[in-house]
Amino acid sequence: MSTATAGTVVFEHVAKRFAGFTAVPDLSLTVEAGTLVTLLGPSGCGKTTTLRLLAGLEHPSAGRIFIGGKDVTHLPANERDVAMVFQSYALFPHMSALENVKYGLLSGGISQREARDRAREGLKLVGLENQGDQLPSELSGGQQQRIAVARALVLEPQVLLLDEPLSNLDERLRRRVRTDIRDLQQRLGFTAVYVTHDQEEALAVSDKIIVMQEGKIAQQGAPETLYRSPNSVFIADFMGEANILACEVESLEGDEALVRLGRQLYRVPGSGAVPGKAQLSVRPQFITLHTSGEGALPGEILHATWLGDHIEYEVKTPLGSLFIVDNQMESRLPLAANVNVDFKPQGLALIAP
Numbered sequence: 001m002s003t004a005t006a007g008t009v010v011f012e013h014v015a016k017r018f019a020g021f022t023a024v025p026d027l028s029l030t031v032e033a034g035t036l037v038t039l040l041g042p043s044g045c046g047k048t049t050t051l052r053l054l055a056g057l058e059h060p061s062a063g064r065i066f067i068g069g070k071d072v073t074h075l076p077a078n079e080r081d082v083a084m085v086f087q088s089y090a091l092f093p094h095m096s097a098l099e100n101v102k103y104g105l106l107s108g109g110i111s112q113r114e115a116r117d118r119a120r121e122g123l124k125l126v127g128l129e130n131q132g133d134q135l136p137s138e139l140s141g142g143q144q145q146r147i148a149v150a151r152a153l154v155l156e157p158q159v160l161l162l163d164e165p166l167s168n169l170d171e172r173l174r175r176r177v178r179t180d181i182r183d184l185q186q187r188l189g190f191t192a193v194y195v196t197h198d199q200e201e202a203l204a205v206s207d208k209i210i211v212m213q214e215g216k217i218a219q220q221g222a223p224e225t226l227y228r229s230p231n232s233v234f235i236a237d238f239m240g241e242a243n244i245l246a247c248e249v250e251s252l253e254g255d256e257a258l259v260r261l262g263r264q265l266y267r268v269p270g271s272g273a274v275p276g277k278a279q280l281s282v283r284p285q286f287i288t289l290h291t292s293g294e295g296a297l298p299g300e301i302l303h304a305t306w307l308g309d310h311i312e313y314e315v316k317t318p319l320g321s322l323f324i325v326d327n328q329m330e331s332r333l334p335l336a337a338n339v340n341v342d343f344k345p346q347g348l349a350l351i352a353p
């Protein structure tokens with residue numbers, strides 16, 4: 001093992017087979033200490049299985065798992081120095097918030113007094129120091145999840161594991177609690193592995209996102225990298241909306257490619273590109289529509305949907321129909337209007353054919 005820093009997680013060629021079904025064929029990954037890494041992907045891609053393998057709730061069929069440089073592959077869950085926050089909170093309903101947070105400390109053999117002090121500290125960390133005497137049923141979903149986070153954090157695990165921690169909360173609370181979790185993680189500097197199927201949540205909280213597809217890593221990197229430079233149609237589509245257009249790489253200049261889209265040439269990041277036919281991911285917010293002058297493509301408005309703070313258009317072009325989001329809303333174009341379509345280079349990314 002090359003790295004022995006507390007909190008580092010390493011999977012080496014890990015496989016998990018359930019009777020007759022391979023959920024994870026061969027997974028290698030690293031989570032650097034002190035970072036928050038998200039496992040992201042559609043339902044059934046293997047992200048929960050991966051988290052459970054790390055927690056010791058499942059055991060690999062092959063490969064090895066290291067936490068802080070120690071081989072934990074065959075260790076039971078309670079000897080791995082990890083703590084988990086579940087989607088369902090999993091609080092004891094008959095215990096107060098403080099007792100819930102104390103529980104894990106007491107079962108770890110810590111004295112009543114120390115457990116109480118640390119549990120109070122934990123509640124303070126999540127901003128619930130005044131709610132210690134309340135039962136879970138007297139607290140909102142967001143508060144219950146913060147108690148669950150406090151209960152996990154007071155154990156001072158090497159790695160905090162979060163399994164879809166926001167899915168039982170409504171939209172507004174989700175945003176609040178995800179910001180709280182990210183703030184705590186950055187302030188205290190712990191390592192966290194976070195499972196979600198929600199790309200916006202992953203973009204918001206992560207240092208690194210690992211996108212999984214059928215038990216394999218489809219792409220991993222910083223949120224911005226995945227959003228700006230998807231390596232496949234699957235990633236382009238999964239990390240936000242994308243139009244996928246056929247294009248022509250005309251030439252290469254250093255790390256950039258000159259790409260023809262209709263009547264215009266665009267300069268886009270292109271390390272690894274080759275001249276010839278290619279595919280381009282085009283973000284809907286980076287397409288502009290004009291009714292005068294000349295654009296890259298001629299178009300015709302097929303649908304226009306006004307949504308308060310933006311308008312969504314579907315526009316027919318010679319390269320196919322485009323989904324466009326207009327956040328500027330300077331004009332509202334009528335159905336069947338003839339338009340010119342242009343592209344802002346920052347919304348363009350070449351992807352493998």
Ligand SMILES: Nc1ncnc2c1ncn2[C@@H]1O[C@H](COP(=O)(O)OP(=O)(O)OP(=O)(O)O)[C@@H](O)[C@H]1O
Nearest residue numbers: 018019021023042043044045046047048049050197
């Ligand atoms: N105990 C099990 N026995 C058999 N198959 C299982 C078991 N646990 C998971 N699987 C299968 O392994 C695959 C991956 O499941 P997993 O729960 O890891 O996916 P996921 O990406 O977390 O999906 P979701 O978001 O729906 O929970 C799925 O096809 C699932 O049906």
